Amino acid sequence: MDDALVDQVLERALRRGADEAELYAESTEVSALRMQDTRLLALHQAERCGVGIRVRAGRATGFAHTTDLSLSGLMSAADSASAAVSAGAAPRAQERRHRHGTAGASVLVRPNGVVETVLRVLDRIDRAARDETTAVCDVTVQYDGVDQQVLISNTAGLRVRDHRRRSSVRIRAITEGKQGNQTGERWLGKSRGLELFEQWDVELLARQAAQAAEAKQRGQALAHGVLPVVMGPGAGAIVVHEACGHGLEADLVQAGASVYRGRVGEQVASELVTVVDDPTLPGEHGSFTVDDEGVPGQRTTLIENGMLKGYLWDRNVGREAGQASTGNGRRQDYAHLPMVRMTNTFVAPGRSRAADVIRDTGEGLYVAGLGGGEVNTTTGDFVFSVTEGYLIENGELTHPVLPTSVIGNGPQVLRSIDAVADDGRMWEGGASCGKVQRAPIGLGQPTLRIPALTLGER
Amino acid sequence: MAVDQLMEVAAAAVADPAAGTRVELLLSQDAVTTVTAKDAAVETYLTGRTATATVTVSDEHSQASATVPRCDLAGLRQAVESATAMLRVAGHRAPLAAARAQHVAGDVDARLDAGAAALSPQDRRERAIAVEQAATAADPRVAGVYTAGWEDRLTTSVFADSEGLVRGSTATSSYAFAYVIAHQDGDSRVALARHGGSGVDVDPAAVGAQAREHATRLLGSRTARPGRVRVVLDPEVTADVLYFLGQTLTGRAAAAGSSPFARRLGELVASPHLGLRDDPRAASAPGWAAFDDEGTPTRPVDLVSNGVLSELLHDRRSAQEAGCMSTGSAVINETFSGAQPRALRLLPTGSTSERLLADSPGGIYVQAVSGLHSGFDAVTGDLSFGASGLSIEGGELTEPLSGLVVSTDVIRLLTSVCAVADDTRWIQRSAGTTVAIDDVMVGAA
Numbered sequence: 001m002d003d004a005l006v007d008q009v010l011e012r013a014l015r016r017g018a019d020e021a022e023l024y025a026e027s028t029e030v031s032a033l034r035m036q037d038t039r040l041l042a043l044h045q046a047e048r049c050g051v052g053i054r055v056r057a058g059r060a061t062g063f064a065h066t067t068d069l070s071l072s073g074l075m076s077a078a079d080s081a082s083a084a085v086s087a088g089a090a091p092r093a094q095e096r097r098h099r100h101g102t103a104g105a106s107v108l109v110r111p112n113g114v115v116e117t118v119l120r121v122l123d124r125i126d127r128a129a130r131d132e133t134t135a136v137c138d139v140t141v142q143y144d145g146v147d148q149q150v151l152i153s154n155t156a157g158l159r160v161r162d163h164r165r166r167s168s169v170r171i172r173a174i175t176e177g178k179q180g181n182q183t184g185e186r187w188l189g190k191s192r193g194l195e196l197f198e199q200w201d202v203e204l205l206a207r208q209a210a211q212a213a214e215a216k217q218r219g220q221a222l223a224h225g226v227l228p229v230v231m232g233p234g235a236g237a238i239v240v241h242e243a244c245g246h247g248l249e250a251d252l253v254q255a256g257a258s259v260y261r262g263r264v265g266e267q268v269a270s271e272l273v274t275v276v277d278d279p280t281l282p283g284e285h286g287s288f289t290v291d292d293e294g295v296p297g298q299r300t301t302l303i304e305n306g307m308l309k310g311y312l313w314d315r316n317v318g319r320e321a322g323q324a325s326t327g328n329g330r331r332q333d334y335a336h337l338p339m340v341r342m343t344n345t346f347v348a349p350g351r352s353r354a355a356d357v358i359r360d361t362g363e364g365l366y367v368a369g370l371g372g373g374e375v376n377t378t379t380g381d382f383v384f385s386v387t388e389g390y391l392i393e394n395g396e397l398t399h400p401v402l403p404t405s406v407i408g409n410g411p412q413v414l415r416s417i418d419a420v421a422d423d424g425r426m427w428e429g430g431a432s433c434g435k436v437q438r439a440p441i442g443l444g445q446p447t448l449r450i451p452a453l454t455l456g457e458r
Numbered sequence: 459m460a461v462d463q464l465m466e467v468a469a470a471a472v473a474d475p476a477a478g479t480r481v482e483l484l485l486s487q488d489a490v491t492t493v494t495a496k497d498a499a500v501e502t503y504l505t506g507r508t509a510t511a512t513v514t515v516s517d518e519h520s521q522a523s524a525t526v527p528r529c530d531l532a533g534l535r536q537a538v539e540s541a542t543a544m545l546r547v548a549g550h551r552a553p554l555a556a557a558r559a560q561h562v563a564g565d566v567d568a569r570l571d572a573g574a575a576a577l578s579p580q581d582r583r584e585r586a587i588a589v590e591q592a593a594t595a596a597d598p599r600v601a602g603v604y605t606a607g608w609e610d611r612l613t614t615s616v617f618a619d620s621e622g623l624v625r626g627s628t629a630t631s632s633y634a635f636a637y638v639i640a641h642q643d644g645d646s647r648v649a650l651a652r653h654g655g656s657g658v659d660v661d662p663a664a665v666g667a668q669a670r671e672h673a674t675r676l677l678g679s680r681t682a683r684p685g686r687v688r689v690v691l692d693p694e695v696t697a698d699v700l701y702f703l704g705q706t707l708t709g710r711a712a713a714a715g716s717s718p719f720a721r722r723l724g725e726l727v728a729s730p731h732l733g734l735r736d737d738p739r740a741a742s743a744p745g746w747a748a749f750d751d752e753g754t755p756t757r758p759v760d761l762v763s764n765g766v767l768s769e770l771l772h773d774r775r776s777a778q779e780a781g782c783m784s785t786g787s788a789v790i791n792e793t794f795s796g797a798q799p800r801a802l803r804l805l806p807t808g809s810t811s812e813r814l815l816a817d818s819p820g821g822i823y824v825q826a827v828s829g830l831h832s833g834f835d836a837v838t839g840d841l842s843f844g845a846s847g848l849s850i851e852g853g854e855l856t857e858p859l860s861g862l863v864v865s866t867d868v869i870r871l872l873t874s875v876c877a878v879a880d881d882t883r884w885i886q887r888s889a890g891t892t893v894a895i896d897d898v899m900v901g902a903a
Contacts, residue, residue, distance in 0.1 A: 030525075030792050036714060042795040043548055045540060046525035050508070061502040067509045067527040077507070084503030084579075115547045138714050144793065174716055174837060181715055183837045224684050224865070224901040256601045257639050257648060335506055372832030374844070378639060378646040381861055381903075383829035383844030405833050405842035407863045407903050434831070454903040456842045456865040 001025050001051075005071070006153050009053065012078040014155060018057040018085055021078075022154040024292065025051045026334040031114050031145040035122045037138060043115065050334040053077050057085040059320070065335040114194065118143045121197045125171055128203035132210035135175040135217065139206075142170045145194070152294035160294040166285065166440055167196045168430045173209040177217035179402065184212030185369070185387065189430020189440070191287045200428065212369065212388050215400040220391065222404050222455050228364035229406065229453045230357055230392060234427035236367055237443035239450075240275055241345050242375040242382045243410035244268075246435065248302050249328070249340040250311040252377045254321060259380040259411055260308060268308045269414035272350050272448075275303040277312060279327065279343035284442035285430030286343035293329035293338050300326045302345075303414075314340045332437035341435065344442030350420025354447040357419045359395035361449060366390045366397050367406075372431075380410035405456035413450055421447035459487065461566055461614050461626040464529060468618035471534035475515070476542050481620040482514045483538075484751050484790065485529050486613065491577075493586035494607035500583050501607075512751070512790055515541040520548040521775075525792055566626040567748030569741070571657025574610050574630040582608055585634070585662045592666025593636040599674050604648070606636040606669070608662055617753035627748040630657045633886070636669035642677045647846075647860075649673035649826060651694065654744035654884045672825055676846055679860035681902040688821030688876075689864065689898040690814065690850060693883050693890025695824050696804065699841075700888035702834045703868055704736070704799035707761050708787075709776040711836070718839025718869055719767055727767045728872035733805030734762035736771060736787065743801035745887045749786065756786040756800070762872070771797040803889035806880040811892035814877045816853040822900055823848045823855055824864065839868040845900070861903035871895060 006023055013021035027049050034042040051074060052065040062084030064077040122141045129139045146166045153159040168189030174181050186205040190196050231239060247258040260268065269275075279288050279297035288297050293315045301309050313321075314329030317340055329338040358366065366389060373384025386404050390397045424446035433441045459467070468483050475481040492504040511534055514523040522544035526537045577585075585608040594600045610632040618624045633654045640647050649672035651665045672692075691699065711717035719727065728734070738747045738756040749755050752774050760768055772780065773788035773796055787797040815823075825847040833842040846860035866874075879892035 032793055034795070040520060040548055041710075043520070043522040043544055044525070044790075044792065044795065045523075045544060046512075046792040047527060048525075048792070049527045059496075060500055063502060063504040065504075065506040065508070068507060073507075080505045084500075084505070115544055119548070138716060140714075140716075174714075176715065181720075181837050183716075183835065224863075224899070252604070255604045255639060256641065256646070257604050259646070335508065337502065337504065370832075371835075372829075374828040374830075374832070376648060376828060376844075376846075378648045379860065381828070381844065381846075383833065383863065385829065385832040385842065387835075403835055403838075403840055403842075405829065405844070405863055405865065407844050407861065407901075409861070409903065454863065454901060456863040456899075456901050 001151060009074045009078050010153065010155050012075050013053050013055050013082050016082045018055045018082060020056050020155050022054045022152070023051060024334055025151040026148065028146060028148040033118050033122060033143045034140065035126060036140040038126055048333060051077065052334040053081040054337065055081040055085055060085040061337070063337050114145060117194050121202060125169070125202050125206040128206035129171065129173045129210045132207040133175070133214045135177055135214050136173050136210050137176045138174040140172045144168050150292070152290070152292065154294065158294045160290050162289050164191065164288055165193050166191050166430065167194060169202065171206050171209045173213045175213040175217055179217050179219060182213050182216035184209040184216065187429025189285045190283050191285060192283055216402060219400045219402040221402045224455060226452050226454050228361050229450045230361055230364060230366045231445065231448050231450070232366060232368045233354070233423045233425050233445060233447050236370060236448070237346055237427060237445035238370045238373055238384060238431070240347050240445060241342060241443055242373040242384060243413055244275065245342050245345050246375050247377040247380060247410060248311050249342070250313045250317045250321065250323070251340045253311050254317055258377045264308050264310055266308055267306050268411060269303050269306040270417040271306040272420040273303055273306055273414060273417055274301065274348035275345065276301050276348060277328070277342055277345045281344050281426070281442065284344045284426055285440050286442040291327045291329045292331045293325065295325045295327040295329060297327045297343065312340050312342065314338055330439050332439065336437050339436065341439045342433065342441055344426065344444070346426060346444030347420065347424065347446060347448065349422045349424030349446045352419050352421045354421040354423045357421050357447050357449050358392060358397065361392050362395055364392040365401065366392050375410060381407070382410055383407045406453045408453050416451050417448055418451055419449040423447055459529060461616065461628055464614065464616040465618070465624045465626045467529060467531050467534065468616045469624045470531055471538060472618050472620045475620040479515050479517050479542060479545065481538055482752065483534065483618045484512045485616040486510045487529065488611060488613050490609065490611040491582055492607060492609040493582045494605050495586040495590035496603065498587055498591060500586060511537060513537040513541045514790065515545050517545060520545055522548055523790060523795065568627060569629040569656060569746045571630045571659065574632055574657025575612065577610060582610070588662040589634050589636050589666040592663040593638045593670050597670060597674060599640045599642045599677060600670055601639045601641045604637040604639060606666060609633040610657065617749055619753060623753055625749050625753060629746050631655070631744040631746065632657050632660045633744060634660045634662045634665040636666045638669040638673040640673040640677055645677050647673050647676040647679070649676065652885050654886050656742045656746065659742055675848065676825070676858045676860065679846060679858040681861045682822065682849065682859045682900065684901045686897050686899050688818055689895045689900065690818055690821060690823045691893045691895065692823065692825045693881060693892055694885070695827050696893050697885040697888045697890035698827060698830055700802045700804070702830060704802045704888065706836050706839060706868065707771055708797040709770040709772040709780050710796055712770055713776065713779060716837045718867065719770070722767045723770065725767055726765050727869055728762050728765040729875040730765040731807050732762055732765050732872060732875050732878070733760065734802070735760050735805060736799040736802045738800040740801050743884055745800035747800055750788040751790040752784065752788040754784045754786040754788065759785045759787065771799060773797045800887055802887065803882055804878045804891050804893065806882065806891070807878045809877045809879050811879040811881045814879045814892055814894050815850065815855070818850050818853055818894060821850040822859060822862070823850050841866050841868055841871065863901040865899045865901065874898065
């Protein structure tokens with residue numbers, strides 16, 4: 001969309017009077033390939049192109065989205081958005097400030113080579129998983145690639161463009177054995193083009209998926225009970241994402257739906273715990289240059305040595321509370337309103353050695369893989385699924401365990417963490433958070449220990 | 459564009475496929491309005507107009523598809539070219555069973571709720587405010603809503619293929635929702651209530667009132683003693699469980715051995731009086747569809763009858779491989795291509811929710827769950843999730859409970875169902891019903 005057209009649409013959106021109007025235009029190419037048992041089940045390319053227009057007047061928001069990008073289609077959307085809110089004095093549009101950004105690294109393979117390149121990668125992954133063990137009876141590999149260009153402009157003078165690229169692959173191996181069919185999974189997802197598959201050893205991930213599925217055939221079922229739990233590095237950060245991250249999103253805080261409301265400056269976690277949200281990390285799955293309201297991404301320390309430092313804000317919620325946005329306004333696509341979301345959230349490394357943490361635990365559960373979870377932000381109660389775990393016996397990892405769930409209370413768990421190792425890293429698998437809308441996120445943490453967590457029973 | 463115009467464009471777009479290929483086209487036009495309310499005023503008023511076309515090109519070996527955000531002839535032809543080019547790249551590396559369309563002559567099906575079609579912006583504002591007001595009214599324990607409102611949509615779909623089939627349909631649907639926050643004596647609880655339908659059959663005030671009642675009655679929760687107990691699922695919970703259960707009931711997953719129902723057709727997999735049906739033609743189902751994304755007419759599919767696994771959901775290709783007919787369950791979108799339920803529900807066993815509770819001397823009423831999406835293993839069927847609800851004593855709901863973890867697997871769960879009430883209520887792609895299940899392991903934090 002050219003500048004003149006954007007100006008015209010924004011002026012139209014203000015015509016009936018409003019505090020501010022914003023235009024979000026998106027052009028996205030999505031590629032998806034799914035291979036199962038060496039057969040290509042899905043080969044799909046999609047183009048997503050549309051515009052969302054937001055008009056704010058007082059506390060009311062009008063929003064209209066359309067895939068009709070003709071002048072009449074855009075004007076009609078602007079009219080719909082402005083008609084939805086009560087009229088007020090029309091402000092003058094401010095002088096524009098331009099900014100451009102690119103969150104993804106350079107794409108080595110152009111889009112017209114995507115299918116051939118990805119097919120070769122999927123074949124390599126499939127072969128590696130099957131060669132690892134004869135117990136593998138099924139391998140499914142899913143590739144998703146996103147190439148998104150956005151333009152965000154508002155009547156406060158902002159005009160910014162961003163280019164985001166993400167690639168991910170999900171590997172699922174199934175083994176057949178005495179525990180029936182068991183799965184092992186590995187994920188890889190980053191803000192990268194297809195060069196991701198040259199930078200990462202995808203065959204190693206495939207072999208790990210097969211090993212995890214095979215290990216579960218020897219897995220023990222855990223009884224309901226309370227155990228010390230050591231979270232392995234990387235994926236374990238879903239605990240922090242669920243246990244406290246969502247509760248620090250300002251929309252939930254302001255609605256009275258967070259257990260962390262009114263607690264800035266208080267000790268809410270063990271002194272060993274520092275939690276950061278940072279969309280500026282190069283190439284991570286939740287990275288961007290500007291958020292979906294055009295605010296530059298920034299590093300936000302949420303908890304520092306156990307003390308709550310602040311919340312995550314977008315422009316909309318921040319405006320009502322008199323707070324500046326922290327650059328955390330994100331939306332699934334042009335058809336959704338932005339909302340406060342995490343980006344790349346991680347626990348900073350500590351000083352212990354991971355091997356010492358495991359050794360000092362004596363008896364407990366070591367979590368190597370998590371399948372996600374959910375939190376009730378009002379109470380802090382959470383549940384998450386352990387998809388890959390091992391018993392800790394006499395300070396050593398021993399038998400694999402069958403999948404189970406772990407429940408706990410976020411504030412209690414954060415306060416109880418009694419060891420944080422120095423092996424912090426971001427998880428290689430890009431996750432997707434499903435708080436009403438989908439958003440790509442990054443997760444990271446070092447090995448850490450929770451002295452007591454409740455396990456479900458199968 | 460009107461449905462007949464769309465059918466004309468679709469037929470023209472697929473009329474001239476490349477040699478040796480077959481082209482299918484699914485067009486969708488969607489007009490949605492979502493209104494949320496706060497403090498008895500409109501908070502957000504959202505309208506959207508979306509056009510999407512998905513073209514699938516196949517030959518004897520492979521298929522490829524392309525989605526574009528437009529319904530004009532030039533755009534559609536470009537999508538056909540793009541999908542055809544991808545198919546050439548895939549080449550013969552992916553032998554798949556050839557799947558031919560199951561043609562049924564037809565023109566336009568409609569499920570239109572006259573009331574929904576006539577809703578004005580003011581009507582919609584009033585409905586959203588009615589949800590929010592009922593959610594907060596006359597109860598000082600209710601701190602407010604995180605979100606509450608009303609949504610309705612008009613969807614027009616057209617399917618056409620290069621063998622001359624053209625079908626069209628139009629449907630209205632609606633959805634009311636409320637997420638309520640309640641506080642008392644330092645304790646905070648939330649509850650979500652949802653109800654979907656074909657239009658104005660959804661009662662906004664009832665949804666708000668339910669969310670309020672559910673949030674406030676959890677205040678002062680305590681934990682429970684772990685053990686095996688009778689569990690009664692609230693309709694909201696049943697709908698969520700069915701949503702995930704539906705993913706395992708596909709022919710593709712069963713054939714690959716990646717479903718707990720693999721090789722179980724014809725076997726008892728549930729309590730003998732249990733019936734489970736996917737019914738995309740149910741009159742008030744929000745997921746109503748006259749035909750699936752491959753143009754196959756939809757029909758009620760009895761997946762479980764009298765406890766026996768009697769059928770699985772198929773698209774054309776998985777059906778061909780299984781030696782049966784498509785069940786009209788194909789779904790094709792940006793990220794998925796395969797069979798999925800559109801309107802999954804349990805069939806009542808002749809009890810009301812009141813009778814079902816009265817017949818439960820003890821146990822736990824599960825009102826809300828968390829972590830279901832991650833706690834469900836679609837391959838093994840293992841199921842584990844966090845829960846909150848109320849204790850059942852002497853057939854009545856008593857103390858609020860929270861911090862529970864329910865652990866089971868789907869076969870054990872279905873086999874242990876002892877009653878399904880008649881309070882069926884559509885949520886989105888599945889329906890909620892009060893269900894009693896015996897001998898479920900419930901742990902506690």
